[in-house]
Amino acid sequence: MGGNCIHMLNDQFRQTFVGGRVMMTPGVAAMADEDRRALIDRVRRFDEFTPDNDPYGEHDFGSIDLGGCRYFWKIEYYDPTLTCGSSNASDAAATQRVMTLIRADEY
Template identity: 50%
Template sequence: MNSATDSQRIAALNDTFRRSFLGGQVVMTPGVQSLDSKQLHALIYAVQGFDTFNEDNDPYQEHDFGTVTIQGQQFYWKIDCVPQALKEDIL
């Protein structure tokens, strides 16, 4: 998937999921899970509102990776699309 059209379609799907967390599964590391509720809400809000994509953090223009800073701590987020057939094998 190297065409601009494919990248735009993927970016739109990733943006929709990132902004709503609907239609997919959110997975968090144990470190993120251990945050207090105020920090966790701030992190979720920051990820959902992230829109600072550029050549450095989004070379394929798919909006699938970013970093946010909450109270001086940097967090990385990543979106991976998994084909339905593979999901059935995993579950």
Template identity: 45%
Template sequence: MDIDSPDKSARIRALNDSFRRTFVGGVVHITAGVEALCPEVRAEILERVRTFERFTHENDPHDEHDLGSFVIGNSSFLWKIDYYDREMKHGSEDPDDPEKTTRVLTIMLSEEY
């Protein structure tokens, strides 16, 4: 199967959406900048990541739902899903196969990117 096939993108998108909405099925990291915020703001950030749906061709050209950004108050935030092998030593060769892939969701202040 072609690595960029619509079926492959659809499987990756479904896995990414499930992980992002539930935080189950991978590893979630928040950066030091997000950790330093008050608990109420951190809770709002996590909720915004879980409910993010503003995907467009410009911010999601591969239609895999692996990146998003939003603003809370005067701060801009970014979340990104990366794909690693199960041992988390290398990038995953097959991100649409959850048996071969560990998803890592990083949530950060945009300035930390």
């Protein structure tokens, strides 16, 4: 299973925001509501994975250009208490997914 299971769990989380937490940097939080909604919609619909931007096939990172700015989204894997990394990202019960929306100049 491995990477394929991880990419399915990541896609499900990214598309629904269910099964983890979504965070944003101050630059994303400061966006106009309409622009932030457009960014979130683009993150949910993102499907531009290639061997260059997704070398492990986990669908855990993306880059989006919107309104003249570049944004990233990144999914990281933590244990259920959010105190350390997950021991098995392919096990949804053992993993709390955290996706961060980031303006590229904040990275």
